[in-house]
Amino acid sequence: MGFSTDNLIGFILALSSSAFIGASFIIKKKGLRRAAAASGVRAGVGGYSYLLEPLWWTGMITMLVGEVANFIAYAFAPAVLVTPLGALSIIVSAILAHFILKEKLHKLGMLGCVMCISGSVIIVIHAPQEGTITSVQEIWNMATQTAFLLYVASVIVLVFILVFHFAPQCGHTNVLVFTGICSLMGSLSVMSVKALGTSLKLTFEGINQLIFPETWFFMLVVIICVVIQMNYLNKALDTFNTAVVSPIYYVMFTSLTILASVIMFKDWDGQSVGNIVSEICGFIVVLSGTILLHATKDFERSSSFRGNYAPLSPSLSARLCSGNGDILKHDEEGVPPEEICLRRQEV
Numbered sequence: 001m002g003f004s005t006d007n008l009i010g011f012i013l014a015l016s017s018s019a020f021i022g023a024s025f026i027i028k029k030k031g032l033r034r035a036a037a038a039s040g041v042r043a044g045v046g047g048y049s050y051l052l053e054p055l056w057w058t059g060m061i062t063m064l065v066g067e068v069a070n071f072i073a074y075a076f077a078p079a080v081l082v083t084p085l086g087a088l089s090i091i092v093s094a095i096l097a098h099f100i101l102k103e104k105l106h107k108l109g110m111l112g113c114v115m116c117i118s119g120s121v122i123i124v125i126h127a128p129q130e131g132t133i134t135s136v137q138e139i140w141n142m143a144t145q146t147a148f149l150l151y152v153a154s155v156i157v158l159v160f161i162l163v164f165h166f167a168p169q170c171g172h173t174n175v176l177v178f179t180g181i182c183s184l185m186g187s188l189s190v191m192s193v194k195a196l197g198t199s200l201k202l203t204f205e206g207i208n209q210l211i212f213p214e215t216w217f218f219m220l221v222v223i224i225c226v227v228i229q230m231n232y233l234n235k236a237l238d239t240f241n242t243a244v245v246s247p248i249y250y251v252m253f254t255s256l257t258i259l260a261s262v263i264m265f266k267d268w269d270g271q272s273v274g275n276i277v278s279e280i281c282g283f284i285v286v287l288s289g290t291i292l293l294h295a296t297k298d299f300e301r302s303s304s305f306r307g308n309y310a311p312l313s314p315s316l317s318a319r320l321c322s323g324n325g326d327i328l329k330h331d332e333e334g335v336p337p338e339e340i341c342l343r344r345q346e347v
Contacts, residue, residue, distance in 0.1 A: 176248070184256060185228045
């Protein structure tokens with residue numbers, strides 16, 4: 001299937017979006033650290049001092065620029081093409097985190113980056129051509145079909161369960177809670193962004209869509225979803241390692257967005273089985289790359305640690321380092337001072 005002009009425009013915009021968004025993760029993370037150091041209350045435990053931090057706002061502006069480029073990309077190309085290209089933001093954030101935040105990226109993580117790029121290329125080559133949409137009311141009919149309404153209801157129920165049940169219990173120990181909320185709401189926001197972007201595109205072409213209430217409804221959904229996403233993304237970034245949050249968020253967000261797009265816009269209708277299989281394979285390659293990035297995030301640190309001494313149990317180390325050191329004194333009776341010093345260093 002040929003690569004249309006609209007797909008090419010969407011592709012270029014998606015690449016630019018990934019670069020800005022990937023960099024924004026790092027800038028916002030440094031802003032969150034500065035705010036936490038200044039106020040003593042982290043965003044992950046409910047602090048909002050980062051709103052007074054200029055560096056955090058710089059990261060937010062950078063992310064907004066990327067989101068605007070992504071927004072326009074959805075008006076030109078299908079979500080099946082645009083969304084997987086977000087893998088490049090993982091590569092950008094992982095590399096910048098390695099050099100700026102000192103969050104080490106293992107050599108196998110580099111392989112994961114290459115896999116993300118390769119999978120994205122496969123998806124781009126086999127991306128579907130988008131059907132012609134002439135009004136926002138056509139999109140509204142797609143959004144109100146039974147299959148998509150069931151998907152929306154499922155997302156809302158899951159978000160409520162995660163927010164009110166799992167977030168208070170294990171939100172700060174399980175990275176899937178905060179990222180899951182972001183991803184679920186993100187899949188709805190992308191569908192609304194695509195609808196709104198198409199409406200504005202038609203309006204600029206001379207077919208006014210602002211007179212329809214459906215356009216404003218999609219805009220309201222975008223605002224609500226984005227606010228929820230930003231809130232829980234901040235919590236995830238402040239609580240967990242950036243090299244962990246970025247790939248997991250990408251995997252969940254992309255999977256759910258493609259599923260929502262296939263249900264609502266029927267992106268795969270009219271495509272050959274070969275193209276669909278190729279897209280799925282490319283997506284699997286991208287997912288494998290992100291999983292590899294996640295699995296090797298602390299490999300070097302753990303390997304070097306295992307190469308030295310095994311860790312003491314908390315109770316034993318507490319006994320050795322507390323009180324007046326009776327255990328050490330008992331073992332050191334009659335031992336030369338030089339050997340005592342060596343023993344204590346080993347402990």
